[in-house]
Amino acid sequence: MVVSAKGNSMAHKILGSRFLSRSQPAWHGLGEIFPADSNLTPSQAIAKVAGDITTDKRRVAWRDDDGEWQEIPDYRAIVRPPVEGSSEYEVFGVTGTKFEPISLADVGEVLDGMPRDVHKVETAGCLEKGANTFLSLRGEDWELLGKGEEAHQSYILVSVSLKPGKALITVKSTEVRVVCWNTQSFALAGAGLEFKLDHNKAAKDRLGLATKIMATVTQAREESRKAFEAFATTPATSEDVRTVVNSAFVVPAKSKFLQEIEKAFGDGAGSVVQMDKLDAVEQNMVAKDQERWERSAELVHERRNATLEQFDSFSDTSPDLGGTVWAAYNAVTEVADWRDGRNAAPGSLWGSRAAEKERAFTAALELVS
Numbered sequence: 001m002v003v004s005a006k007g008n009s010m011a012h013k014i015l016g017s018r019f020l021s022r023s024q025p026a027w028h029g030l031g032e033i034f035p036a037d038s039n040l041t042p043s044q045a046i047a048k049v050a051g052d053i054t055t056d057k058r059r060v061a062w063r064d065d066d067g068e069w070q071e072i073p074d075y076r077a078i079v080r081p082p083v084e085g086s087s088e089y090e091v092f093g094v095t096g097t098k099f100e101p102i103s104l105a106d107v108g109e110v111l112d113g114m115p116r117d118v119h120k121v122e123t124a125g126c127l128e129k130g131a132n133t134f135l136s137l138r139g140e141d142w143e144l145l146g147k148g149e150e151a152h153q154s155y156i157l158v159s160v161s162l163k164p165g166k167a168l169i170t171v172k173s174t175e176v177r178v179v180c181w182n183t184q185s186f187a188l189a190g191a192g193l194e195f196k197l198d199h200n201k202a203a204k205d206r207l208g209l210a211t212k213i214m215a216t217v218t219q220a221r222e223e224s225r226k227a228f229e230a231f232a233t234t235p236a237t238s239e240d241v242r243t244v245v246n247s248a249f250v251v252p253a254k255s256k257f258l259q260e261i262e263k264a265f266g267d268g269a270g271s272v273v274q275m276d277k278l279d280a281v282e283q284n285m286v287a288k289d290q291e292r293w294e295r296s297a298e299l300v301h302e303r304r305n306a307t308l309e310q311f312d313s314f315s316d317t318s319p320d321l322g323g324t325v326w327a328a329y330n331a332v333t334e335v336a337d338w339r340d341g342r343n344a345a346p347g348s349l350w351g352s353r354a355a356e357k358e359r360a361f362t363a364a365l366e367l368v369s
Contacts, residue, residue: 013127013128014030014031014125014126014127015083015085015086015126015127015128015129015130016084016085016086017030017031017032017085018031018048018049018050018085018125018126019031019032019049019123019124019125019126020032020033020034020040020045020048020049020121020123020124020125021033021034021122021123022034022035022036022038022040022120022121022122022123022138023035023036031049031125032048039120040120040121041108041111041112041121042108042111042112042114042121042124042135042137042158043105043108043109043111043112044108045108045121045124045135046104046105046107046108046111046124046133046135046160047105047108048124049124049125049126049133050104050126050130050133051104051105052083052084053080053083053104053126053130053133053162054080054081054103055078055079055080055092055101055162056078056079056081056101057076057077057078057079057097057099057101058076058077058078058079059071059076059077060072060075060076060077060094074096074097075094075095075096075097076094076095076096076097076099077091077093077094078091078092078093078094078095078099078101078162078163078164079091079092080092080129080130080131080162083130086129086130090129090130090131092131092162092163092164093163093164093165094164095164095165099164101162102168104133104160104162107160107168107169111135111137111158114137119137119138119139119156120137120138121135121136121137122136122137122138122155123135123136124136130162131161131162131163132159132160132161132162132163133159133160133162134157134158134159134160135157135158136155136156136157136158137155137156137158138153138154138155139154139155139156139217139221140154141153141154142154142225144228144229144232144326145229145232145233145320150232150318150321152175152176153175153176154173154174154175154176154221155173155174155175155176156171156172156173156217157171157172157173157174158170158171158172159172171217173217173220173221173224175224175228227361227364227365227368228326230325230368231324231325231326231329231364231368232321232324232325232326233324234324234325234326234367234368235323235324235325236323236324236325236327236328236367240325240328240367241308241311241328241331242308243363243367244325244328244329244332244360244363244364244367245304245307245308245311245328245331245332245360246304247359247360247362247363248307248332248336248356248357248359248360248363249300249303249304249307249332249356250300250359251296251297251300251301252293252296252297252300254289254293255289255292255293257285257289258286258289258290258293261278261282261286265277265278303335303339306335306339307331307332307334307335308331310331310334310335311327311328311331314327314330314331315327325364325367325368328360328364329360329361329364332356332357332360333357333360336353336354336356336357337353
């Protein structure tokens with residue numbers, strides 16, 4: 001069954017309607033739904049959403065003042081030919097001559113080597129005009145501390161990038177807390193468990209390392225569950241809670257321009273600009289920059305306060321886990337996943353909201369280590 005777009009903030013990031021979802025429509029309403037009992041393989045999923053996506057290395061040249069083309073010998077453009085849903089050639093980037101594009105079909109074959117009974121394709125999609133293809137593979141469900149009300153679903157997120165300068169494959173593990181459908185992202189890099197495969201001449205041979213991907217994911221899942229169990233059994237002081245919350249939602253730094261102005265024309269403390277020393281144009285620039293920063297800082301404080309309220313209410317919804325590091329971490333995931341705003345759903349898995357949760361995870365891990 002094919003589902004049409006519903007006019008959402010993420011629709012433009014998906015190439016056409018190249019999205020697959022098991023048994024039910026996704027949040028963005030795009031793409032094709034496949035049966036719940038399907039044995040769709042990763043390579044089949046990739047073929048459905050990006051089977052026609054290929055790249056070529058093209059020579060790079062520039063036109064001089066006389067109108068003559070001059071080649072740049074040591075560089076190549078990575079170009080995607082026209083495909084359905086994108087009728088123009090698309091340049092994914094410029095790189096050196098040693099760069100070797102790898103086909104998505106090769107990547108699919110690698111992922112097919114992962115145990116299919118344990119990791120089933122849940123979703124797949126093609127983003128950024130074909131430059132990025134992703135899959136989510138659902139693993140085994142589990143319960144925190146054996147509590148049915150704290151059931152979790154495990155997912156592996158695999159991102160395949162055809163852009164030079166980006167890793168060919170990035171693997172990330174995430175958990176979904178079923179009771180509220182929060183996605184619990186954590187930084188694999190911080191735990192030494194991130195797996196990335198780069199574009200190079202040996203990459204095609206290294207694609208045979210599906211076992212390494214599998215070992216990384218298995219270790220990541222085990223480490224995350226150990227961490228979650230520790231979170232759930234460790235009481236959190238008020239200071240601990242604020243550490244987790246403030247680590248997740250960080251007040252942005254002022255612009256370099258504003259910092260320099262405050263340094264040169266600030267009062268004794270350096271934080272209040274003496275506006276009478278500036279002309280009208282400079283005053284206007286400072287006022288606008290200061291307003292932008294104050295608005296951003298205010299949003300951060302609002303999110304921190306909302307998270308603290310969520311932490312306090314956790315004792316009502318999950319009495320056995322209230323007042324723990326787990327409650328603090330999950331208060332962050334609640335606000336990160338479910339607050340309104342731009343890029344909400346995709347950001348929960350890959351973007352700024354995922355980064356908020358990863359920072360919270362790192363801060364919580366330090367509290368129980």
